[in-house]
Amino acid sequence: MAKNKTIFVCRSCGYKSSKWLGKCPECGDWNSFNEEAVSVKNKAYGKSMNKPRATPLTLTSVPEETRFSTGILELDRVLGGGLVLGEIVLIGGEPGIGKSTILLHLLANLAKGGKTVLYVSGEESPNQILLRANRLKISEKKLYLATETETERIKELTDDIKPAVLAIDSIQTVVCEDVSSASGSISQIRETTARLVEYAKEKNVPVILVGHVTKDGTLAGPKVMEHMVDCVLYFEGERTHSLRLLRTMKNRYGSTNEIGVFKMQENGMKEVKNPSEIFLAERPINVPGSVVVPTIE
Numbered sequence: 001m002a003k004n005k006t007i008f009v010c011r012s013c014g015y016k017s018s019k020w021l022g023k024c025p026e027c028g029d030w031n032s033f034n035e036e037a038v039s040v041k042n043k044a045y046g047k048s049m050n051k052p053r054a055t056p057l058t059l060t061s062v063p064e065e066t067r068f069s070t071g072i073l074e075l076d077r078v079l080g081g082g083l084v085l086g087e088i089v090l091i092g093g094e095p096g097i098g099k100s101t102i103l104l105h106l107l108a109n110l111a112k113g114g115k116t117v118l119y120v121s122g123e124e125s126p127n128q129i130l131l132r133a134n135r136l137k138i139s140e141k142k143l144y145l146a147t148e149t150e151t152e153r154i155k156e157l158t159d160d161i162k163p164a165v166l167a168i169d170s171i172q173t174v175v176c177e178d179v180s181s182a183s184g185s186i187s188q189i190r191e192t193t194a195r196l197v198e199y200a201k202e203k204n205v206p207v208i209l210v211g212h213v214t215k216d217g218t219l220a221g222p223k224v225m226e227h228m229v230d231c232v233l234y235f236e237g238e239r240t241h242s243l244r245l246l247r248t249m250k251n252r253y254g255s256t257n258e259i260g261v262f263k264m265q266e267n268g269m270k271e272v273k274n275p276s277e278i279f280l281a282e283r284p285i286n287v288p289g290s291v292v293v294p295t296i297e
Contacts, residue, residue, distance in 0.1 A: 005037070006035055006036070006037055007035075007036055008020050008034065008035055008036070009033065009034055009036050009187060010024040010026065010027065010029065010032045010033055011032050011033075011034055011186050011223070012024065012027050012029045012032045012223045013026045013027040013029075013223050013224060014186070014190060014224035015027065017033065020033050020035070027223070034185075034186055036181050036185055036186060036187045037180050037181055065084050065085070065253065066084070066085045067081050067082040067083060067084055068082050068083055068110075068115075069082045070082060070083060070106045070109060070110065071105075071106070071109025071110065071112070072102070072109065073271060073273065074246065074260035074261060074262060074271040074272070074273070075102070075106065075246065075260055075271075077258050077260060078233060078246050078247075078248050078254075078258050078259065078260045079231065079251070079253070079254060080251055080253050080254015080255060080258075081253075083165070083206045084206065084230070084253045085204045085206060086200050086201050086203075086204045086205065086206065087200070087206045087207075087230045087231060087253065088196065088197055088200050088206075088207050088209065088228070088229040088230045088231070089206065089207070089208045089209065089229065089230065089231045089233065090171070090209045090210075090211050090219070090225070090229045090231065090232045090233065091103065091208065091209070091210050091211065091233045091234075091235065092210075092211040092212070092213050092219045092232070092233070092234050092235070093213060093234060093236070094213055094235075094239070095212075096239055097235045097237060097239065097244065098235060098237075098244055098262070098264055098269050099169075099210050099235055100132070100169055100210065101132065101136070101264075101268055102235075102246075102262070102269045103119075103167055103169060103208065103210060104119070104129070104132060104133060104136060104138060104268075105136065105269055106167075106208070107119055107140075107143055107165065107167055108133075108140050108143060110165055111140035111141070111142040111143040114142070115142065115163075115164040115165060116142045116144070116161060116163050116164050117142065117143055117144065117163050117164060117165045117166075117167065118158065118161050118163035118165070118166050118167070119143065119144065119145050119146070119167050119169070120146045120147075120148050120157070120166070120167065120168045120169070121145070121146070121168075121169045122147070122148070122149040122168070122169070122170065122173025122174060123169060123170060123173055124147070124169075125147055126145045126146075126147060129145055130145075135266075135267065135268070136267060136268040137267060144161055144163070149173050149174055149175055149183065150174070150175060150176075150177060151174055151175070151176050151192050151196070152176075154166075154168070154174070155195075155199060158199070158203070158205075163205065164206075165205065165206050165207075166199075166200075166205055166206070166207045166208070167207075167208040167209075167210075168196070168208070168209050168210065169210040170209070170210040170211060170212055171189060171192060171193060171196075171210065171211050171225075172184040172189060172211065172220060174188075174192045174196075175188050175192065176188065176192055176195065179191050184220070189220075189225055190224060190225060193209070193228050193229070194228060197228050197229070209229070211225075219232075226249075226250065229250075230250075230251070230252045230253065231248070231250060231251045231252065231253065231254075232248070232249040232250040232251075233246055233247070233248055233249070234246070234247045242263050242264045242265065243261065243262070243263055243264075243272075243278070244262040244263070244264060244269065245260070245261060245262075246259060246260035246262065247259050261275045261278075263278075
């Protein structure tokens with residue numbers, strides 16, 4: 001049997017230490033080490049040794065990136081023009097802000113366009129997702145639902161369905177069998193993200209991950225997770241107001257200066273194509289001395 005050992009992992013950068021440290025020598029953060037129980041035996045390493053060797057390509061022979069629209073113009077602009085094949089997108093935000101709602105809208109648009117999509121949820125049952133789909137008036141035959149939390153079983157589902165897009169809600173609920181720590185821990189999030197990145201690049205399939213946030217508004221889990229993905233999006237807004245802002249924190253395939261504006265309504269998340277109609281609605285017309293000032297707090 002494989003023996004378990006205890007290590008301390010920095011939740012900011014993923015640095016590992018055999019003992020607890022007050023300050024991380026890698027990133028300099030204080031009180032960032034969490035205790036993790038890990039197994040010495042690593043099944044993933046043995047599998048990676050059997051993978052075929054990569055073939056080097058010349059720069060001119062590399063195919064151009066292929067994008068396809070999500071059917072949501074505000075989201076396409078934030079992504080830099082749409083989803084890229086093999087891209088990993090991480091969507092974060094506070095509970096109830098609308099992450100699962102816009103994800104279901106996105107998958108429904110892709111399924112309506114003829115693409116097979118797989119929605120894996122570790123937090124809700126298919127019946128609960130169906131209730132939201134009925135409220136949003138979504139009934140697409142190529143949108144597959146699954147309740148699963150193990151990475152290897154998720155890969156088996158993708159082998160059977162062969163989806164064009166894979167969505168997982170949320171990454172904190174997914175676990176690897178050969179990692180002994182609990183779901184949501186630093187070790188589990190880092191390992192599951194690494195295996196999903198490997199799947200996306202190997203199969204050339206876009207993967208969309210939903211992530212929880214901590215009390216201070218940052219994504220829960222190690223900071224290294226944000227470095228592993230290609231695009232990090234944050235949903236912002238007050239739950240007492242209907243407006244939502246989708247902001248880009250990182251994007252390898254587009255600009256980080258774009259934001260998307262959405263409005264939460266009874267029948268789902270609706271994009272605001274002309275934000276000036278809302279933000280400048282109370283602006284007086286032809287009044288001397290009036291000034292419009294954009295601010296951020």
